[in-house]
Amino acid sequence: MEDQNNGFEAEDTLQPKDNPRRDFLKKSSLLTAVALTPGVAVKAAENHLDEKIAAVFEKLSLDVTVNGTAHNLSVEPRVTLLDLLREQLHLTGTKKGCDYGQCGACTVHVDGHRVNSCLTLAMMVDGKKVTTIEGLAKGDELHPMQEAFIKHDGFQCGYCTPGQIMSAVACIREGHANSEAEIREYMSGNICRCGAYPNIVNAIQEVKTGGQQV
Amino acid sequence: MKQFQYVRPANQQSVLAAIAQPGTKIIAGGSNLVDLMKHGVMAPDKLVDINKLPLRNISGISNGLHIGALALNSQVAEDQQVKTKFPLLSQALNAGASAQLRNMATVGGNMMQRTRCPYFYDTAMPCNKRAPGTGCGAKEGFNRMHAIFGFSDKCIAVHPSDMCVALAALDATVLIQGKKGVRKLKFTDFHRLPGVTPELDNNLAKDELITGLEIPNNNFAQHSYYLKVRDRASYAFALISVAAALDIHNGIIKDARLAMGGVAHKPWRLTAAEQLLKGKPATVANFEQAAQVAMQGAKAFKDNAFKLKMAPASITEALTHAAGLA
CATH class of the missing domain: 3.30.43.10 (Uridine Diphospho-n-acetylenolpyruvylglucosamine Reductase, domain 2)
Structure with a gap:
């Protein structure tokens, strides 16, 4: 089937959501468009390719469930899951550390699997379930891993902690928390510059041996 | 962005x-x-x-195992068939990246990953791979992580993958879909040496898609080992890595496979060393001899001369582990 709709298959209902923006760009004078838009759009505008400007800026429709709540959102393709969570959904528990997949501060669960949200494009979680640190507790009742981190002093400054906890929960669920060495290996994607590692390992071991549902 | x-x-x-x-x-x-x-x-x-493409499955085929291009690194590493038949691949995958990244990265994407040469990554620096014709910043620069085999005047970068080192040793085949149909390429022919076109990492054409891999059955599962030497205990790229696989009967090596990572622009298969080992007793002395043969032609730069010692020591150690003599 030939793609009719910007390359999207008909059965894949990715719809541009931001029609007002497209209308704005179409209606606005070239001068305004040039003033507001970066190089690529300027070039397109100079060539009177209004449709192309719209395509470049087009926001896409994204259906995602975050911490049990279904959202229908409108995002630019270049928005990462991390920025979507923090800037659009105001879930600032997930931290931006390095923003390059090297520190693990941004770790969240997508369909139950831990990933770096800074290297995940928001559009790639379309139709999926995302869990962030805000989604672990049940009301005022903390998740066992959160309790264990407090008990064992598994943090100092706390910046890496949401990522550590999300990773720690996944580590147990994956079955990779059977020894101190295994925990250290499978937690290596989460860097703690305060050096709380021994306490983090203790917290994970306690939850693991406690046999609580994580 | x-x-x-x-x-x-x-x-x-x-x-x-x-x-x-x-x-x-x-x-x-x-x-x-x-x-x-x-x-x-x-x-x-x-x-x-x-x-959306249905390329995620790992399934047995008549002569081995088929792995879809979209199978996740963690999925392959944990797969029971992979663990049983090709533990070397599982070990190599688990030596790479972090648990989070292995949950994201696919087999095809792992093959297509770019070098982590800092001059490639820094857009203020010259790099023939990123911007052909601008020169190689690493050759006269800080080149501790760089190649000792197969480099060229244009590029001394190394391929960063662990998975690919194991697949090179395991005689895998790449399945490639083009407009005219499917073609098969030996895994060891997939990646390229830099030559005069370092901008090309591999032999995949622009309009082609990797759909999967095939790994043929072998007799190496009992005696294989992936050794990765790096700056920290986990979650770092290899200084040197070695995939070693032996088929040993009554103490004699019937067949051997060896490949190294962190030393060249592609996974570096050590065929001369493999040949030397065939028919010989599985002893540390023979492993040391194989390591010496493997190093022929190696050449270091200003900051990576340590690799000339680390590489043969790593080959010997990996073979010793694989043979169960460690």
Whole structure:
């Protein structure tokens, strides 16, 4: 089937959501468009390719469930899951550390699997379930891993902690928390510059041996 | 990050049509591409998300195992068939990246990942791979992580993958879909040496798609070992890595496979050393001899001379572990 709709298959209902923006760009004078838009759009505008400007800026429709709540959102393709969570959904528990997949501060669960949200494009979680640190507790009742981190002093400054906890929960669920060495290996994607590692390992071991549902 | 269009075709034909257009890039896990786009090293106009394609399965075939291109690194590492038949591959995958990244990265994406040469990553620096004709910053620069085999005047970068080192040793075949049909390529022929075109990492054409891998059955499962030497205990790229696989009967090596990572622009298969080991007793002395043969032709730069000692020691150690003599 030939793609009719910007390359999207008909059965894949990715719809541009931001029609007002497209209308704005179409209606606005070239001068305004040039003033507001970066190089690529300027070039397109100079060539009177209004449709192309719209395509470049087009926001896409994204259906995602975050911490049990279904959202229908409108995002630019270049928005990462991390920025979507923090800037659009105001879930600032997930931290931006390095923003390059090297520190693990941004770790969240997508369909139950831990990933770096800074290297995940928001559009790639379309139709999926995302869990962030805000989604672990049940009301005022903390998740066992959160309790264990407090008990064992598994943090100092706390910046890496949401990522550590999300990773720690996944580590147990994956079955990779059977020894101190295994925990250290499978937690290596989460860097703690305060050096709380021994306490983090203790917290994970306690939850693991406690046999609580994580 | 530069703005780009994003499409998510539902079938292979649409993917092939999309990637044939200039300025397009495939995205699967995104763990390397998004990183490169944030750094401005790669700046596609359009991303073609291939995650709707049914290429995620790992399944037995008559002579071995088929692994879909979209199988996740963690999925392959934990797969029972892989663990049983090709523990070397499982070990290599688990030696790479972090648990989070292995949950994102696909097999095809792992093969397509770019070098982590800092001159490639830094857009203020010259790099023939990123910007052909600008020169190689690493050759006279800080080149501790760089190649000791197969480099050229234009590029001394190394391929960063662990998985690919194991696949080179395991005689895997790459399945490639083009407009005219499927072609098969030996895994060891997939990646390229830099030569005068370091901008080309591999022999995949712009309009082709990796659909999967085939790994033939072998007798190495009992005696294989993946050794990775790095600056910290986990979550770092290899200084040297060695994939070693032996078929040992009554103390005699019937067959051997050896490949090294962190030393060349592609996984570096050590065929001369393999030949030397065949028919010989599995002893540390013979492993040391094989390691010496493997190092013939190696040449270091200013900061990576340590690799000339570390590499043969690593080969010996990996073989010793593989043989169960450690």
